[in-house]
Amino acid sequence: MTDTTPSMAAPKPQADRRWIERYPFLPALGILLVLLALNGVFSPNSLSYRSLTGLISTYLALMMLAVAQTYVVYAGDIDLSAGAIVSLVNVVIVVTMERLGGGGGAVLAALGIGVLTGLACGLINGIVVAALRLQAIVATFATSIFFTGFALWVMPVAGTPAPALFWRTYGGKFLGLPFVFYVVIALAILLYVIARTRLALQLLAVGDDAQAAYQSGLPVVPIRIRGYILCGVFSALAAFCVTGDTASGDPLVGGKMTLFSVAAVVLGGTALSGGWGTVAGSLFGALTIGLINSLVFFIGTPSEWQNFVQGLAILIVLMAGILVGRRARA
Amino acid sequence: MAKLSLRGVSKAYGATLALRRGDLEIEAGEVHVLLGANGSGKSTLCKIVAGSVRPDAGEVLIDGKRVTVSGPQAARALGIGIFYQELSLAAHRTVAENICLADLPVRRGGFVDRWALAERAGRYIAMFADVAGEGFGPDALVGNLRADQRQLVEIMKALASEAPVIIFDEPTSALDRAQVERFFEILRTLKSQRRGIIFISHRMDEITAIGDRATVMRDGETVATLDLKETTPAEMIRLMVSERSDLAAETVAPAVVAASGAAPALSVGNISGPGFRNVSFDVAPGEILGLGGLHGQGQSAVLRALFGAAKIRSGHVRIGGREIAAASPRSAIRGGFAYVSGDRGRDGVIQGRPILENATPIHYLKQRLLLARPNALRDKVMPALDSLRTKFATLAHPIGSLSGGNQQKIVIARWLIERPDVLLLDDPTKGIDLAAKTDLFTLIRQLAAEGMGIVLYSSEDAELLGNANRILVFNGGAVSRELTGADRTRYNLYQAAYEAA
Numbered sequence: 001m002t003d004t005t006p007s008m009a010a011p012k013p014q015a016d017r018r019w020i021e022r023y024p025f026l027p028a029l030g031i032l033l034v035l036l037a038l039n040g041v042f043s044p045n046s047l048s049y050r051s052l053t054g055l056i057s058t059y060l061a062l063m064m065l066a067v068a069q070t071y072v073v074y075a076g077d078i079d080l081s082a083g084a085i086v087s088l089v090n091v092v093i094v095v096t097m098e099r100l101g102g103g104g105g106a107v108l109a110a111l112g113i114g115v116l117t118g119l120a121c122g123l124i125n126g127i128v129v130a131a132l133r134l135q136a137i138v139a140t141f142a143t144s145i146f147f148t149g150f151a152l153w154v155m156p157v158a159g160t161p162a163p164a165l166f167w168r169t170y171g172g173k174f175l176g177l178p179f180v181f182y183v184v185i186a187l188a189i190l191l192y193v194i195a196r197t198r199l200a201l202q203l204l205a206v207g208d209d210a211q212a213a214y215q216s217g218l219p220v221v222p223i224r225i226r227g228y229i230l231c232g233v234f235s236a237l238a239a240f241c242v243t244g245d246t247a248s249g250d251p252l253v254g255g256k257m258t259l260f261s262v263a264a265v266v267l268g269g270t271a272l273s274g275g276w277g278t279v280a281g282s283l284f285g286a287l288t289i290g291l292i293n294s295l296v297f298f299i300g301t302p303s304e305w306q307n308f309v310q311g312l313a314i315l316i317v318l319m320a321g322i323l324v325g326r327r328a329r330a
Numbered sequence: 331m332a333k334l335s336l337r338g339v340s341k342a343y344g345a346t347l348a349l350r351r352g353d354l355e356i357e358a359g360e361v362h363v364l365l366g367a368n369g370s371g372k373s374t375l376c377k378i379v380a381g382s383v384r385p386d387a388g389e390v391l392i393d394g395k396r397v398t399v400s401g402p403q404a405a406r407a408l409g410i411g412i413f414y415q416e417l418s419l420a421a422h423r424t425v426a427e428n429i430c431l432a433d434l435p436v437r438r439g440g441f442v443d444r445w446a447l448a449e450r451a452g453r454y455i456a457m458f459a460d461v462a463g464e465g466f467g468p469d470a471l472v473g474n475l476r477a478d479q480r481q482l483v484e485i486m487k488a489l490a491s492e493a494p495v496i497i498f499d500e501p502t503s504a505l506d507r508a509q510v511e512r513f514f515e516i517l518r519t520l521k522s523q524r525r526g527i528i529f530i531s532h533r534m535d536e537i538t539a540i541g542d543r544a545t546v547m548r549d550g551e552t553v554a555t556l557d558l559k560e561t562t563p564a565e566m567i568r569l570m571v572s573e574r575s576d577l578a579a580e581t582v583a584p585a586v587v588a589a590s591g592a593a594p595a596l597s598v599g600n601i602s603g604p605g606f607r608n609v610s611f612d613v614a615p616g617e618i619l620g621l622g623g624l625h626g627q628g629q630s631a632v633l634r635a636l637f638g639a640a641k642i643r644s645g646h647v648r649i650g651g652r653e654i655a656a657a658s659p660r661s662a663i664r665g666g667f668a669y670v671s672g673d674r675g676r677d678g679v680i681q682g683r684p685i686l687e688n689a690t691p692i693h694y695l696k697q698r699l700l701l702a703r704p705n706a707l708r709d710k711v712m713p714a715l716d717s718l719r720t721k722f723a724t725l726a727h728p729i730g731s732l733s734g735g736n737q738q739k740i741v742i743a744r745w746l747i748e749r750p751d752v753l754l755l756d757d758p759t760k761g762i763d764l765a766a767k768t769d770l771f772t773l774i775r776q777l778a779a780e781g782m783g784i785v786l787y788s789s790e791d792a793e794l795l796g797n798a799n800r801i802l803v804f805n806g807g808a809v810s811r812e813l814t815g816a817d818r819t820r821y822n823l824y825q826a827a828y829e830a831a
Contacts, residue, residue: 196441197442198442201423201427205420209419212418217402217403217433275422
């Protein structure tokens with residue numbers, strides 16, 4: 001692993017290269033700003049305070065899920081069940097809130113149960129992948145089916161509404177600022193704190209070279225399990241946002257978010273092979289996907305072409321990110 | 331009482347015995363050298379002590395108490411630190427993070443104590459501050475460092491374990507003189523702190539400079555433990571070689587080299603690239619040129635570069651007088667090279683595909699075939715497989731159904747349908763049985779007799795001595811000595827391999 005980098009690499013990297021090494025999310029941030037500008041050109045209204053609030057409250061769930069995915073990708077793993085965990089937590093909290101009567105206490109209790117559900121799902125994934133040593137892609141694909149099945153058992157048909165208190169708070173304002181802004185700020189602080197923990201560093205070291213980490217004396221299996229647990233918890237937070245945004249329970253709501261979360265991680269400059277990346281990049285990656293979707297809408301794409309243009313745009317952005325990163329690192 | 335002792339430790343991987351019977355005693359306050367040829371079990375022994383390999387039998391004692399080293403983490407807790415020959419660094423982390431990785435300083439709540447981390451790493455970085463070279467610092471990413479600087483990081487990481495017993499498995503292979511001197515000064519300090527040090531190196535001058543005692547290993551067994559003050563290098567080499575093979579290459583007299591007037595089949599002039607420098611040699615048609623020396627001294631790197639799988643930065647390569655600049659294996663094959671690697675899984679076998687497909691990719695490439703009838707291919711393949719006495723059920727069976735030796739025969743057979751001019755053999759007999767080895771070398775000598783130029787690298791010295799007309803001994807990426815005629819003895823081979831680079 002260490003030998004793949006050319007031994008004659010310049011000992012003193014150029015300035016832009018050092019910047020990218022320090023902040024690997026810079027290309028993602030650049031692309032995000034370009035997309036914002038494009039949105040502004042095609043629909044000046046889309047940069048309004050109101051539209052941006054709408055954008056964030058719609059894509060906050062994907063941001064959370066991208067963060068969740070990032071922690072497992074750090075360690076060179078992947079979680080294809082993240083979306084299924086979102087679905088499961090979504091129906092679990094909606095059903096709990098409904099059963100407990102939909103008051104403030106019920107909401108808080110449901111959120112607690114939701115976090116525990118996500119944590120348990122992460123633990124199961126971690127045990128299956130790290131302790132039982134099954135292939136991460138296939139094993140989490142299998143657990144995703146399992147979690148979806150469980151969600152369908154909890155709520156066989158979509159449509160149970162969430163209590164008004166919950167979604168009014170999520171979509172509402174607080175001291176003049178939209179509630180989601182506070183969530184974003186809290187998320188930023190939380191991510192900053194997690195980035196300084198020993199676990200974050202250990203996850204990256206395991207993803208860099210698992211054999212080397214093991215030989216150095218790191219407890220590789222528990223570290224990978226903790227990564228999955230972190231992923232499960234953030235998937236639960238993503239489910240809270242989905243529930244706030246859609247105001248109802250749907251046992252299949254998260255399914256298609258999984259691969260978007262992986263795409264957001266890659267767009268954010270994190271290496272899928274592990275050992276290299278940032279959560280900030282994943283946030284920008286998730287917003288990039290959101291902006292692409294709104295741009296496709298604003299440039300007036302006919303509805304039957306929207307998927308086509310959306311896919312093409314994601315490909316172009318991926319290429320742009322890789323080109324920028326490669327030039328800076330070459 | 332010995333600080334650390336191993337008694338009758340053994341380890342087998344499948345059918346191959348990596349370590350037959352390892353015994354070792356380390357006293358507090360000594361630098362104990364482990365000596366032995368390729369594959370004699372040194373690294374396996376070290377990994378058993380460090381917990382990354384579990385022994386099949388035998389016991390490990392620390393301060394006279396029997397212990398079970400269940401893993402690297404347990405080894406650290408027992409007071410054992412290690413420098414891994416293949417390094418154990420995270421390329422995307424900084425130097426400081428790598429040094430402290432195994433035992434990150436944390437504050438309450440699981441947060442990394444960045445200040446303590448910088449302070450602790452700084453202590454070890456300071457030890458090498460003036461010899462580490464440009465671009466080295468606590469915040470540099472390990473992946474951006476030169477090979478010698480990475481090796482220094484691994485040394486610092488081993489030192490940071492502050493363990494009573496530290497193992498250094500070839501810590502100096504990429505270091506320059508000044509860095510080695512500094513490292514030895516540190517080792518002397520550790521000695522004065524009554525710590526036990528295991529040291530592996532293949533430079534005799536380093537061994538005599540720093541070692542107190544030496545344990546010699548041969549064929550996976552501990553042969554003897556010597557006091558280095560009362561031993562000469564010649565004696566150590568003799569012990570590594572074993573008494574019986576002090577004679578010249580006795581097994582078979584290799585074929586005579588073709589008339590010296592003939593143009594060389596392969597001419598390599600002063601090539602340099604990643605892992606080797608200033609390598610020159612000619613191979614006459616019908617000659618088997620051996621590449622010898624310890625593992626990883628550039629032999630494989632040269633062969634892979636000739637085959638276009640790695641870059642040649644300077645120098646020239648000619649086949650039969652034609653200049654070849656192989657940018658890829660594909661162009662090397664068209665130019666007349668063939669390459670057989672001992673790492674079949676990586677370089678040879680097409681897993682899960684039938685034997686017929688595994689025997690014909692070169693035929694497809696050279697004839698630019700798009701479609702072919704299996705029957706026509708069968709007629710081409712069978713003579714090649716028969717000449718190697720390959721055993722298989724039918725050509726349609728997957729290659730995985732064969733033994734390692736027979737798989738390798740299939741891989742070699744693919745080069746025999748259209749004959750190459752030069753055959754590059756990169757440790758071709760790794761992990762195959764004796765009968766298959768004999769068949770292989772019979773064929774190789776026959777090919778040479780028919781005028782092919784052959785370059786053979788083997789990690790088994792007996793194979794080189796028994797088959798090569800000449801042997802170039804590699805040390806640190808360059809040819810350190812050429813052995814011809816009666817000089818081709820095991821003794822000379824080891825002596826050249828262990829010489830200072």
